[in-house]
Amino acid sequence: MATPNQAPKCPVCTKPLSTRQNECPFCQKSFRRADVARRHARSCNARLGRPLPPQAKPGRKLRACDSCSRLKTSCNSELPCQRCSARGIDCVYSSLCHDPTHRATSKPGEVSDDDNPSFSFLLQASNPTQISMDAIVAREPERTSEMPAWKQRETVGWSPGTVDPGFLLFDLPDMLLDEPRDYGDTEYNPLQFSGIFGHSTEPADALSMQIVALSNIIQELTTNKPHLKHGLDQSCQRGFFTTSHFQHVLVFVFRRRHYHQDTIHWPTFDPERVSLHLLLAVVLTGTVYLRCLNQSSPSYINTSLLELAEKYVYKELKDLSSQGVSPVTSRHMLEICQAAVLMNTLEGSANHIESRRRIASKRIPTLVGVLRKAKMMSLKHEPGKSWEDFVHRETCIRVATWTFMNDSLLGLFCNHPPIITSKEMTGDLPCPTGIWEADSSVAFQERSQHGLARSYPSSCSEAIAGLLAEDWTPATRDSFGKLDHSDLFYLSSGLGRHVFHYRTSAVSSREHSKVLLRALDRWDSLWTGAYKRIPKDERKWLGIKKHTAEVMALSRRTIEIIQSGEVKDSAYLQDIGTYDTTVFYEFVQKFGQTSLDTMKKG
Numbered sequence: 247m248a249t250p251n252q253a254p255k256c257p258v259c260t261k262p263l264s265t266r267q268n269e270c271p272f273c274q275k276s277f278r279r280a281d282v283a284r285r286h287a288r289s290c291n292a293r294l295g296r297p298l299p300p301q302a303k304p305g306r307k308l309r310a311c312d313s314c315s316r317l318k319t320s321c322n323s324e325l326p327c328q329r330c331s332a333r334g335i336d337c338v339y340s341s342l343c344h345d346p347t348h349r350a351t352s353k354p355g356e357v358s359d360d361d362n363p364s365f366s367f368l369l370q371a372s373n374p375t376q377i378s379m380d381a382i383v384a385r386e387p388e389r390t391s392e393m394p395a396w397k398q399r400e401t402v403g404w405s406p407g408t409v410d411p412g413f414l415l416f417d418l419p420d421m422l423l424d425e426p427r428d429y430g431d432t433e434y435n436p437l438q439f440s441g442i443f444g445h446s447t448e449p450a451d452a453l454s455m456q457i458v459a460l461s462n463i464i465q466e467l468t469t470n471k472p473h474l475k476h477g478l479d480q481s482c483q484r485g486f487f488t489t490s491h492f493q494h495v496l497v498f499v500f501r502r503r504h505y506h507q508d509t510i511h512w513p514t515f516d517p518e519r520v521s522l523h524l525l526l527a528v529v530l531t532g533t534v535y536l537r538c539l540n541q542s543s544p545s546y547i548n549t550s551l552l553e554l555a556e557k558y559v560y561k562e563l564k565d566l567s568s569q570g571v572s573p574v575t576s577r578h579m580l581e582i583c584q585a586a587v588l589m590n591t592l593e594g595s596a597n598h599i600e601s602r603r604r605i606a607s608k609r610i611p612t613l614v615g616v617l618r619k620a621k622m623m624s625l626k627h628e629p630g631k632s633w634e635d636f637v638h639r640e641t642c643i644r645v646a647t648w649t650f651m652n653d654s655l656l657g658l659f660c661n662h663p664p665i666i667t668s669k670e671m672t673g674d675l676p677c678p679t680g681i682w683e684a685d686s687s688v689a690f691q692e693r694s695q696h697g698l699a700r701s702y703p704s705s706c707s708e709a710i711a712g713l714l715a716e717d718w719t720p721a722t723r724d725s726f727g728k729l730d731h732s733d734l735f736y737l738s739s740g741l742g743r744h745v746f747h748y749r750t751s752a753v754s755s756r757e758h759s760k761v762l763l764r765a766l767d768r769w770d771s772l773w774t775g776a777y778k779r780i781p782k783d784e785r786k787w788l789g790i791k792k793h794t795a796e797v798m799a800l801s802r803r804t805i806e807i808i809q810s811g812e813v814k815d816s817a818y819l820q821d822i823g824t825y826d827t828t829v830f831y832e833f834v835q836k837f838g839q840t841s842l843d844t845m846k847k848g
Contacts, residue, residue, distance in 0.1 A: 271299050312338045326387060328540045337387065365800060365838035367793035372659060372831040379595035380531075381538035386502060386789060394500040394512060452518040454489045460522050461487040467554050477550025486533070486546040492517070492525075495532035502535065502789075508676070509584050509644045511637050513685035521581040523559045527588035530555055534592060549598055556593060559585045560609060563616060572620040574642055583645045586613045590652045602825040606662045613649055614665055622646040623666070625673040627698060633687040636694070644676050647736055650706070654739035657746045658797070659830050661823045668740035671706035675733050701725060709733075710740040713765040726768070731776045734769065735791045738798055741765060745801045749808055750821045759805050766802050770795070800838060807837055 268283045269276050272292040277283040287298060313330055314321035321327045326337030371379045461482065468475040485491055496517055503512055510528070517525055533546050563582050573580040590610055593601040617623060623646050627639060650671055656662040676682070677698060684690035702725050703709035709729070712722060729737075744765075748758055773795055777785070785792070804819070813819045818833035 272296065322540060324385070324539055326539075365796055365834050367796050368800060368834050368838065369831065372827040372834065374597060374826070374828045374831060376538075377597055378534055378538055378592075380534050380592070383502065383790060384535035384538035394497060394515070451489065453492065456518060456522060456525060457487050457489060457492055460526055463522065464526075464551070464554050464558060467557055471554065471557070474550040474554055477548045478554060481547055481551045484546050486551065491533075491546065492529050495529050495536065498536060499528060499532035508679070508682065509587055509641065509648050511641060511682070513683065514637060521578055521585070523562055523585040524581040524588075526555050527559065527585035527592070531588055531592055534596070549596075549601060552589075552593055552596070552601065553604075556589050556604075556609065559589050560612060564612065567616045567619065573616070573645070574620050574622065574625070574639075577638065580638065580641055580645070583613065583616065584641070587645055587648050587652070590649070594652060594656060597827070599825045602656075602660065606656045606660060606823075606825065610649065610653055610656070611665055614653070617646055617649060623650075623670050623673055626704075627674055627677070629699070633684070633690040636690065636698075640677055640682060643674055646671070646673060647676055647706075651736065651739050654742045654746075658742055659827055660825050661750075661818070661821055661829075662825075663750070663823070664743050664746060668710040668743055669707050671740070672708075674700060674704055675706060675709075675736060678730065679732065701728065703729075706737060706740050709737050710744070713737070713741065713768050714744070714761055718768060726772055727775055729772060729776060731773070731780060731788065731791055731794075734773050734776055735794045737769070738794050741769060741798070742801060745804060749804060749819065756809070759809060762805055763802065766798060769798060773798070800834065803838060812837075 268280050270283060270287050270290055270292075272287060272290045275286070277286065287293065310319075310321035310323065311327050311330060313335065314327060319329060321329060330337035367382065370376065370382055464478060468478055481487075500512060503510070510524075517528075530547060530552065537545055537547070559582065563586055566576075566579050566582060571579045573583045586609070590605050590613065593609075594605045596602070620642075622642050625639060625642050625646065627636065627643075631639070650666050653664045653666050657664045677694075681690065681693045681698060684693050703712055709726070712726060741762075744762060748762055751758075780788075807813065807816070807819065816833055816837065818829050
């Protein structure tokens, strides 16, 4: 416990917490005036002979990041702040922590032994006042200030902290595309201003042409959905379909690639060459992240644009599938599947009931049908393959895994029955991050020599069966002990399905709950071991994976509530599908923060 002379540290960012200037350091009583607080502290009964803390030196209390403070510019105190994020530089706070949300949360990735764990992540994720669950991912700090491979290939580069040459040239390509438009004219052509300065002999920027094509296609989709045209026009007027916006967002998403879905192989991702569907899905995801970071800024996207993008992706998915095109053999089809996964996550996370209902009831079943047709749930790596073949197959495995994850999360948050079983996930688990992020054939060969071939358990199906089995020998425990935190993150969805079926079954027995609780005990033990193996300086970069233990703790709490007979007091445990997260949020609020003994006494 911190002494009066030692300021307590913030459990999230480890900076010393700021205290009220007019608060007694011994009894925490507050006063309106600082001199009154000091006089009280001298004679405070709670002082017990302890020395007075040193008097604070006068001066401005820093609430800005180091960069904004040094330049004496306005800072919105986010992490990263809006200004640092826009400039693409590291955002560092070396002053006191003033974020009140840090006070009630544990250190990132901390494994708690408390019998009554905090469910702060689930409360934030399901909070109906949040514009998106992705706000949690968006608030994660940028891990590096590196630039993606496609930016490094540009002939005219610029480094963080310098003036963007696009600004020196007045961003001419965007000016040609971003002139005021008459959206009332159905004959509008996005290139109508391109001839203002005469015929250009220079080839058009490839990314700009991609964006022009996207804008045209999405505009055409409003022909059959005229009620979405007004919302799309608003997004266009605010600058969504501009080169500068796409470039900024792509770098922003790249620097947060570790925190959420890892279905994109960033070393080979090229926005000028990927399918328009995947490019759009990635930029929409990043735009939502930016919006979550700064809710006072104008919103580039709305439900109209998201629905049109969703329609665009899934129309292509269904057309190609009907032609017999498989993502296992077609790179373009695989990119469409990647885009579909991103759209499912994006709209499933958004605080919009109809969008979430559509994703759960219509879109995920469509994608699952495509993946089953291509037998992607059972894909395994083959030895001796080239780096390019490995990247393609690993992407297939990750697309199937994240479809499995999204399907499970809708069961958790919305009581929507999962449609994929853990038993059919017989393919390889995603490979270790180090192998996945290899940026060349040489690096891949070096990293994959000992880490690609998996021993038992190699699949979700094997692992879940082992966790639920009666036998748990030392040899089995050692074999499972090789699983890392990412593996256990993926397996949490498999266990979550069994918990869902337990609580929705009319014939759930005490023996059934005993098997599930035993499996959760085994998972907890494995998670503790896997977490301890992560270097301490790497634990803060786990992203949403660091909250997996919290999800598993709620699964345990749910089983205990059902056993106690308290089900009737919970709307969530009536097990009726609802796409408003308020029901889940209220369940976590009421039952997650209170022990069963307290509930019974009440």
